[in-house]
Amino acid sequence: MQTNFAPERLAADRLVREANDILRTCVHCGFCTATCPTYVLLGDELDSPRGRIYLLKDMLENDKPASDTVVKHIDRCLTCLSCISTCPSGVDYMHLVDHGRAHIERTYRRPLQDRLLRRLLATVVPYTGRFRWAMLGGWLARPLAGLAPGRFRALARMARKRPALRSEIDGARVISAEGPVRMRVAVMRNCVQPALNPEIDSATLRLLRRHGCEIVIAEGQGCCGAVVHHMGQEEPAKAFARANVRAWTAAGVDRVVVNVSGCGTTVKDYGHMLADDPDIADDARAISAKAVDVTELLAELGLKDPVKEPGLTVAYHAACSLQHGQQVKTHPKALLEAAGFHVKTPMEPHLCCGSAGTYSITQPDLSHQLRARKTENLHALKADVIATGNIGCMTHLEPGLDVPIVHTVQLLDWATGGPKPPTL
Incomplete structure (x- = not known):
C-alpha cells in the first residue's frame, strides 16, 4: 500500500x-x-x-x-x-x-452514554475488589437487569451468579512445589477470574506444583492493562504494564505463567508497549520473553501420566487471543489428548465467539450473533464437555450451552490427580 x-x-x-x-x-x-x-x-x-x-x-x-x-x-x-x-x-x-x-x-468525543460506559469499565473491571462488589450488587439486583439502559443492560446481565468473594490466588506469597523444584514461576492474577471462577486458579496452582513449579504470586502485580489498552487509553495501559514488569522482575522468576489468554497476548506485548520508556524497556522485553500460556509451560515440562482415564469427549474452543494473538494452537489439544480425553474441533474454529474482552458489553448485538453461531457449532460435536483457555469465552458462551464449559487446566488437573471440576 x-x-x-x-x-x-x-x-x-x-x-x-x-x-x-x-x-x-x-x-x-x-x-x-x-x-x-x-x-x-x-x-x-x-x-x-x-x-x-x-x-x-x-x-x-x-x-x-x-x-x-x-x-x-x-x-x-x-x-x-x-x-x-x-x-x-x-x-x-x-x-x-x-x-x-x-x-x-x-x-473524538463520544456520546454521553458511551463515555459513561467506558469510564465505568475502566474504573471497575481492572480492579478485582471493585469488580467483585460490582458483580455482587448486580447479582442481588438481577431481577432489575432488564430495566438497565442500552448497553448497560449487557453489563448487568454478566452477574448471573453470586461472585466469589475470596480466591486462593488473592494476596502475595510464595507457594512451594511438590517434590524437587524444576522452575520458579510467577502466576498472573487476572482481574475478573478470581470473582467469576476461582477454581480455575486453584486448578492452575495444583497443576503447576505437581509439575515441580515453585509459584510466586507477586507483590504489586495487577491488571495486565488490556481493558484500557483496547479502549485507546495508552497511559493507563502503560501504567499497569510498568507495575507488572517491576513486580515480576523483582520476583526473580523463570517464567510468567498466564491462564487467561486475553491477558497473555497483552503481557507478551509489553516489550513493544514500553519500548520508548528508557527506565523499564529492557525489563519489559525480558518479561515479555518469559511470558507463557499455562499450556505452553506444561508442554515444556511434560505432562505427568494421568492417574485416571476420564474418557470424556471434549470439544475444544480455541480462544482467539490464544490461537491468533499468541499463535498457540497445538499445545492445549495435545495435552488434553495426552491426559486421556477424546478431543474434537468445531466447525469455523477460527471465528471469534463474540466475547473479546468488553466487546460483549460495548457491541452486544454483534456479540450475541457470534455466540449463537459458535454454540451451534459446538453443540454439533455432541461432546461431554467444552474446554477453553479464557475466562471471557467461558462466561460469554455459558448461557448458550447445554453442556458444561471448563478451563483446559481444570481437565488436566483432574486427570493428573486433582479434583473433578465442579461443573462436571
Missing part, C-alpha cells in the same frame, strides 16, 4: 513510522475478509480488516480527527486477530489498530 506521511512526522515520531511501515506491508489481497467475524456477519468492506486499514490510513496519514464512520467501524473490530493468522504478507494489524484507537481516544 502506498503511503504519503509528511517527512517531518516520520522523522519525529516512532509510532508514526511504525504505522507507515505496517500500512506499506498490506497488498490489498483481501484474504483477511474471509476470516473476519464482522465481515462474515455484515458483508461490509469497512467491517473487514482491509476496509479498516483504509480508514486508518486516511486518518493517521492526514493526522485528522476521527470521524463517526471511522469510530463506528473500528469499534466493531473484535481484535480477534484472525486476520493476522490469515494474512500472507504479515501485516501487523494488531499494532495498527492500537494506533488507531489511541488516535480516536485523543481526537
Whole structure:
C-alpha cells in the first residue's frame, strides 16, 4: 500500500513510522475478509480488516480527527486477530489498530452514554475488589437487569451468579512445589477470574506444583492493562504494564505463567508497549520473553501420566487471543489428548465467539450473533464437555450451552490427580 506521511512526522515520531511501515506491508489481497467475524456477519468492506486499514490510513496519514464512520467501524473490530493468522504478507494489524484507537481516544468525543460506559469499565473491571462488589450488587439486583439502559443492560446481565468473594490466588506469597523444584514461576492474577471462577486458579496452582513449579504470586502485580489498552487509553495501559514488569522482575522468576489468554497476548506485548520508556524497556522485553500460556509451560515440562482415564469427549474452543494473538494452537489439544480425553474441533474454529474482552458489553448485538453461531457449532460435536483457555469465552458462551464449559487446566488437573471440576 502506498503511503504519503509528511517527512517531518516520520522523522519525529516512532509510532508514526511504525504505522507507515505496517500500512506499506498490506497488498490489498483481501484474504483477511474471509476470516473476519464482522465481515462474515455484515458483508461490509469497512467491517473487514482491509476496509479498516483504509480508514486508518486516511486518518493517521492526514493526522485528522476521527470521524463517526471511522469510530463506528473500528469499534466493531473484535481484535480477534484472525486476520493476522490469515494474512500472507504479515501485516501487523494488531499494532495498527492500537494506533488507531489511541488516535480516536485523543481526537473524538463520544456520546454521553458511551463515555459513561467506558469510564465505568475502566474504573471497575481492572480492579478485582471493585469488580467483585460490582458483580455482587448486580447479582442481588438481577431481577432489575432488564430495566438497565442500552448497553448497560449487557453489563448487568454478566452477574448471573453470586461472585466469589475470596480466591486462593488473592494476596502475595510464595507457594512451594511438590517434590524437587524444576522452575520458579510467577502466576498472573487476572482481574475478573478470581470473582467469576476461582477454581480455575486453584486448578492452575495444583497443576503447576505437581509439575515441580515453585509459584510466586507477586507483590504489586495487577491488571495486565488490556481493558484500557483496547479502549485507546495508552497511559493507563502503560501504567499497569510498568507495575507488572517491576513486580515480576523483582520476583526473580523463570517464567510468567498466564491462564487467561486475553491477558497473555497483552503481557507478551509489553516489550513493544514500553519500548520508548528508557527506565523499564529492557525489563519489559525480558518479561515479555518469559511470558507463557499455562499450556505452553506444561508442554515444556511434560505432562505427568494421568492417574485416571476420564474418557470424556471434549470439544475444544480455541480462544482467539490464544490461537491468533499468541499463535498457540497445538499445545492445549495435545495435552488434553495426552491426559486421556477424546478431543474434537468445531466447525469455523477460527471465528471469534463474540466475547473479546468488553466487546460483549460495548457491541452486544454483534456479540450475541457470534455466540449463537459458535454454540451451534459446538453443540454439533455432541461432546461431554467444552474446554477453553479464557475466562471471557467461558462466561460469554455459558448461557448458550447445554453442556458444561471448563478451563483446559481444570481437565488436566483432574486427570493428573486433582479434583473433578465442579461443573462436571
